[in-house]
Amino acid sequence: MNNTQLLGSQTAKNGFRNEDDIINKFNCWEADEDAQKWLTIMQYNLAEIDNVKAIKLRGYKTDVQIQISIKLKEVIGVENLQVKLVSSQKGFNQVDKRWVNKYAEMWQMPDEIITIFKKYTGEIPPSITNPKNNRRMFFHEFTAAEQAITYSWLKQNKTLIVSDILRGQGRFAAEWMLVAQKTSTHSRWVLKPMNFCLNFFGNDDISITERGNFKIGKITMQRKGGDAGRDSAKMLQFKIDPTELFKTVHT
Structure with a gap:
């Protein structure tokens, strides 16, 4: 794992238009470098992952829920992700x-x-x-x-x-915040635990x-x-x- 992955940020080759792009990346995690980095930041060993399923939620602080099946274990990890998409240098x-x-x-x-x-x-x-x-x-x-x-x-x-x-509160409270920024000059993302963001x-x-x-x-x-x-x-x-x-x- 390199320092960039540990720090939770990366320059993105392509910007993310909406939550659906994030969902597609997670669902195609085996071929998607960004999704692999996100899962690594979330403390998953990629070699142990059997399947990843991402779904969109509405009406909660969580925008995307990721369900991770682990090989040889009857365990499914669940990560609640809040997504902030920004198309300017600063974006309130x-x-x-x-x-x-x-x-x-x-x-x-x-x-x-x-x-x-x-x-x-x-x-x-x-x-x-x-x-x-x-x-x-x-x-x-x-x-x-x-x-x-x-x-x-x-x-x-x-x-x-x-x-x-x-x-937020309850079972769909957000545990992570992903900020994805795409401007005319660059695209980048940062992923942090919600406790850090609070x-x-x-x-x-x-x-x-x-x-x-x-x-x-x-x-x-x-x-x-x-x-x-x-x-x-x-x-x-x-x-x-x-x-x-x-x-x-x-x-």
Whole structure:
């Protein structure tokens, strides 16, 4: 195994257009160098693999599930893979969006935090005079006490929040993140365990950006917006730049 395989990154000869390309690579693993490298990173001995079957999942943090049969053993390894496809140098990617009430249920939000988030997304109109936007409030428009309460709650629940929005819960929680980037000049990929990604994207300080959004490490929390003014614009969303993961690779 070479250092590039160990580090989990490689320049790709051809870009990946969608999850189906990833699935096809795994299903043709015996002839596909990328799939062989991915399986090696996942700690499988290629000589011991009997069969690989990859399937697409919808509605979960896992996009592709890989089932690996091992020779001479009645064992099937299952790996849940989250795929991030990027076609630019930087590519902000929505990793989760829901109504505030759904997050409140998931994370047992106190009523005061629920109200703050709903004013932030616009479900509740602004409670200040001359807001920057008549439809909603930005975090720096809340009182110092409200900002402190929100910061404290986010800090206290940071591990749970980061895990839920990146890994998910249950049997289809993602265990790996594969970022595949194809631009006009190059194609490359990076594959990392989800535990590594949770730490990388979520371990830095909590802060308020110049635009008035909270950041949890490298994860931006913001009002969804857009949607031609429909109510769904008032949802809360979390975004990352998956290409940041390439910075963890030293070749």
